[in-house]
Amino acid sequence: MKKKSGMLAAPFGIWMALFTIVPIGIVLWFAFTDANGQFTFDNVREIFAFDPSKGETLWNDSFVSTILYSLWLGFLTTVISLVIAYPLAFSISRATERVQLTMVMLVMLPMWMNFLLRTQAIKSLLSESGLLNQFLGLFGVGSLEILNTDVAIVIGLVYDFLPFMILPLYSVMVKIGKSEIEAAQDLGANVFSVFRRVVLPLSVPGILNGITMVFVPSVSTFVISTLLGGSKRMMIGDVIESMFVGEAPNRGVGSALALVLMVLILICMAVTRLADKSESTEEGGFAL
């Protein structure tokens, strides 16, 4: 009977093979062939090459610099989200069951307003004559130019992906019993050491899941950056998009870039997972 019910996963297996593995295979194929279908490393080489005669350096205007820039913004977004979400998730997990339900609902609800519109609203908030600058004006602080800077992009990213940090944190923290914390207190631990020696270690799986769920989409975003950052500087997602739907499409280089992004993110995730000694992949990680 056991053997037979394994077959129930067959449609899933076939579906996934056809629509996730095959497409990635096609990306690989495009990344390593030229226009005539001949095998080539040119696409990959183009990503790591830069042309000093055009004023490109490794840190400026090359594909590599775009990748590093995206990783940096993704890193900032993840750290800021973690810092903001951690106390919030903890205080939700300590509330009564009733309050918890309501708060979790309040965390998820913003996802039902289209993120492009929310980003648009942030854009007008941050603009030169926007509410933020009007508010700062009341205190005599001169108008800040936030829109079209990296700060604006990070604000937008943190805003959009914050729920993805709060929920995994909460779902782990809610399992930390009151008794564990009280036991530590009885044994003479102060607030700081309760946090460091009880709460923090027990919430590691949630932290790792949250990092994954915020880092991946923020590194690879391709809309928020153009809306909030202006067109001064593209993120890697914008470049990939322009390689496929832009005015001068180049599927070979685009595929190679997609591949590099995928590999980089998988490496980052593997490093994150190393920190996790428990077997959370078996659990499938995040659950609401």
Place this chain on the structure above:
Amino acid sequence: MKTLSRIYNVIIFGLLYFPIIMVIVFSFNSARYTPMEWKDFSLQWYEKLFQNEEILNALSVTLQVALISTLAATVIGTLAAIGIHAMNRKLRRVMLTINNFPMVNPEVVSGVAFMLLFVALAAVLPVFKPGFFTLCIAHVTFCTPYVVLQIMPKLRQTDGRLYEAALDLGCTPLQAFFKVTIPEILPGILTGALMAFTMSLDDFAISYFTAGSSAQTLSVTIYSMVKRPVTPEIYALSTLLFGTVFVLLLLANIGQVRDISRRSKRARR
């Protein structure tokens, strides 16, 4: 400490909701163009919304795609979870890794990969020309993993012997499946389906690469509008959608909260 954390929560939730409130407020504004500047109260965008073919069309495509892909993802995902649960450890690991892949893979990469696949397939089979059908396929693919992940923990909590007992008592495997297994994991199936529906409605990146020009979802339409100035009709529509979900969730929440207080009352007695 307690008041401090309360103030903190209010601030964070305030920030989280501020842009949403702005969208709602500006759906009632009479002035047409972004930058958002308040003029007078008006309901004209709600009236115009129901005459705007482009938006209504996109709404209907979005809902159809979400319904179809939720249904398909729930069936495929439920069967998959049961199948994976019955597998040995090694095979289970492989399947779960495959399952996690679409969730960890960056959306742009998935989108681009789908686009290349459908372009290649369309050369042989015209059904795969980017449009409604390809949208559904892509959505089923990224929704199914969420269903599987919601059901797996429920299966781990179930008692396999119940299914066998049903067989011993004369159920056919199919009967036992519908009478024992499904009811036991139903909460997981329902949350999985709800997540799939939410993900499908909310998706932009993958729809953007797979939609083609014949069937645009709401977020793709909104994206094309964000480039030119957004028309406030879209604020009106979003306010209506958001309001609907808010009321539904509120009702569900009240129900759950009542449930809890009833349970705790009973416990006290």
